[in-house]
Amino acid sequence: MKKFFALVLALTMALSLAACGESGGAAAGSAGGKGSSGKTLKIGVFEPASGDNGAGGKQEVLGIQYAQSLTPTVDINGETYNVELKVVDNQSTTDKAVSAAQELVSAGVSVVLGSYGSGCSIAAAPIFGSAQIPAVGCSCTNPAVTAANPYYFRVCYIDPFQGPVMANFAKDQFQAKKTYVLTMLGEDYGSNLATFYEQEFKDKLGGEYKAESFPEGTSDFSAYIQNAVAYGADVIFAPSATTYASLIISQAAKAGCKIPILAGDTWESSVILDAQKGSDLQVFCSTFFDENDKSGTAATFVKGFKEWLNADKQRLTDNGGNDIVAAVSALSFDAYNTAIEAIKIANSTKGSDIQQAMFKVDFDAVTGHITIDPDTGDANKGTAYIKQADNGAFKFIKTQSVAE
């Protein structure tokens, strides 16, 4: 009897949940259809809202939402379509990313934006590819994201550019001869960027390096910092997720380490500012755009985005509790606009048409002029901005390019 009762209960729950899921989905479709005058065009937002990259993912979603608030409609064949965002959480892991991507495909989106963290993009790329849905990466810097898939594009620069940039910066700024490289074991972003850094630093710039990695879940970095000191490093290059970054910085500061720490684009985050605050440790990161750039598009974006953030408490919280404009928000803003440009050129909601149109995109975006490379699908970008975390604010240091 008990078993029967349990079974009935389980079945009722399963069925009603399924029914709810279905009706919710169906209702969403119909509501969107008749809710307003025009038709609906769905754009998928494929970002982490939780996990190691959750903080960055939320900032990217903000950039997209802001872009959508500015450009809520798009005209296709004389008809006005309302853009509806479908946000899914890929939880920063490649296995969850597959189902999240599947969900976007089920929802029938026309274009996908994201993800923060290249691993998830690489994992999801075949799904978008086989569904013929073009995807625009915002800040995924691994070359492999677009390499294997004609349906994946991106608006940022890539690791083979970013790594050497930081190596050159170390050389130019600190006359560095020795670098201590620290990455997380099993994280593709860090180890990839580190490899490109090492290659440039050793082969082109004639320095030497020592590379170490820490296991996931490490909290105690004092031994690693000690290793860097013992090695006699001039700079530490530590591209990693912000969760670990704050531990590395605060423990380096505590241990009285004076070696400048360099990292990639992930470190441009308020977490880093908090960790560095109150110490004289020098922390640098490369980034995609300069918030205080006073010329044209970027300045307008920064001003508007700050107002938009301050208008809602939830947005401020998602941004990390302040209104500092992260480069990833600017990138995701650009990614949204790139997608809209492509849709306009394609004059269609069909994925394959939009994919073809991507190569014709040509406009002035916040992070610089955007045109897409016909071979790789990457935006043509050639400048990186170096910023320093300096007592609660990011200070612009210089634009850095790679020595030929």
Place this chain on the structure above:
Amino acid sequence: MKKNNQRQGLITAGIVIVLLAVLVLLDNAAWVPPMLLTVLRKGVIYALVAVSMNLLNGFTGLFSLGQAGFMLLGAYSYAVLTIPVENQTAIYQQFKNGGLHFSITESLTNVMGEFGTLIGVIICLIIAGAVAALFAYLIGLPVLRLKSDYLAIATLGFAEILRALVQFEKLGPVTNGSNLLYGFTSFSNFQIGTLHLGTVMPFLFSGACIWIVVLLINSTYGRAFKAIRDDEVAAEAMGINLAKHKRMSFVISSFFAGISGGLLAMYQASVQAVTFKSAMTYEILLIVVIGGIGSITGSILASFLFVGCSEWWLRFLDNTTVVSLNGKIASVIVICVAIVGVVALIFWRNRKKAFADKRNTIFLTLIVGAVLLAGQIKFAISSSLQLPLLRSGFRMVIFSIVIMIMVLFFSKGIMGDRELPDLLQKRRNAKAAKASKGGDAQ
């Protein structure tokens, strides 16, 4: 008797053929929600690994938590062996001259065409299982001498060691270190002309493996395993070689875990070592528990249920807002049903106790239930579409609460240690008994 067996065989074969036909249909029909295919594919892969874990934990009584480690080995072996040569430079971008410079599936495809791909995949899956089994053998030498909890912790530890090993920089030219492996033969490659076979193939692979496990369990070895589970000392006294049988069960279980790892790699179309954490083992263990420790069909049913809930049916719990009134009403109804159900369940559990003993439980349950219901009603009459509590992560909370309820109240799981055919048989027998009784009365 023989005739009866023959009839049963025919029925089984019929069911299998119908099932496969339905799957082919689902694979190719346009109206099928892609999520259904996802659940079916992932579900059947988890079914295999759950069955393999059940073989160890449920049938041999060895509490091992190393499944994720063996899946990792299988997934990596499969991926490394099947990445096409032309993709290897791009994938192993960090390691000069990385990769194996050959691909089993690719070579066979070149020789024999599409049929070669299939053969190649089967060979690679078997190698994946064999690699996992080899490591299991080595790990088993020291570990299998340990008892229950110690065995669990040691296998958990070894799974972590395996993960560190795969990510080890020095092995990078083969495993690609911390980076993903991708671009290998996956389910979407199974296609004849325009006929997609991406869902049928995992069912075939997984089904064949599970069938082998069933045969094993019903053999002399299987009976020896069960004897060890029930009483080690008695089993030894009966002349069963404990060390040999334990090792055998461990190695076979790991072999199938390795194969399911390979299948999982095919399903995900990319592998990265960080996803094979102990959390994965825990999920599989929970599937085994929900299905019933010692029941193959239970494990299979539970894995579809588990994957369905976590990937599909409960996903709406992660959305912050419902878009329409219908969705809102539906969600309120579902949650109310759930609350009432849980309250009723607690009452049912306590129905035989004296009132004094259950007073606290009853009051607490009623109060909590009433508060939750009131919250729902308040939400239902309010005009807001912003659901209370619902946001990213809520699904997993509900999910783990459901699992705790299962573990605490139905520790036997869905099936206990019985199998689906047994249950059907029992019902038929009961009916027959009833009928004959009725006949007697007349």
Place this chain on the structure above:
Amino acid sequence: MSRILPYLLSGISVGGQYALISIGYTMVYGILRLINFAHGDIFTVAGLLMVYAAATMPLYISAPLVIILTIILGVLVEKVAYKPLRTAPRMSVMISAIGMSYLLQNTMWYLTGGLAKKYPTLPWISDKINVGGTTTSRVTLITPFLTVILVIFLVMLIKKTKIGMAMRAASRDFETAQLMGVKVDSVVSFTFIVGSGLAAVGSMLYFTNYATVTPVVGAMPGLKAFVAAVFGGIGSIPGAVIGGFIIGICESFIKGASWTTFSDAFTFGLLIVILGVKPTGLFGESLTEKV
């Protein structure tokens, strides 16, 4: 010396924290023969509670409050997840423990959105000090001393008091103790009170040093603390503490020797070696396995 000292300091500090967590494991295992998988998560919850508590109230209220709440949580976990299964097979209890750990992790994930939270700075103990030419924070030095003091106190409690005697009886033979009139339920509750309280204290020391709290941060230290408990001999409190220090220091030196990839692997390797060579651990008494 100046090269070794920093590694030693960090090892002792980490080891002290493992020691505090492993006491909880060893006591529960000693009495219930149960690996309390949720213990590492209770430790994390304590960290998270402190994040929220310190944001709204002053430290002298929030710190004791966090300890009390953690203790309540620990006892609650025992009452909900372990007590109903007292007579069930050991595998079910262990599964229940894993399920509880899963639930706690998912709940924390839900509450924090899976994002790292910054732990509040506790005054005085997080100040920087200089030891033999190495800069470190005060908590690094305090941890081992505090651990040793707490352990001496705990050993006295177990040796001299009535509840301590009951605990020893229950850990020797659970059922006989029950027959002899020991109220085993309150003994078990008391064990969880002590274990969770120490986990809360441990979490304060731990997160002062490593100021980021994520939902899964306690899982690894938890497992390592269990290894420490096994290493020292399960059921033996001084053993657990010494095990914790040894593992912490070894780990630190392994990292110093650039074998960082395998620093976790080392811990589990040690477990397997010790179980193979001396299954009762350093200080464990050989008890007959309970069936």
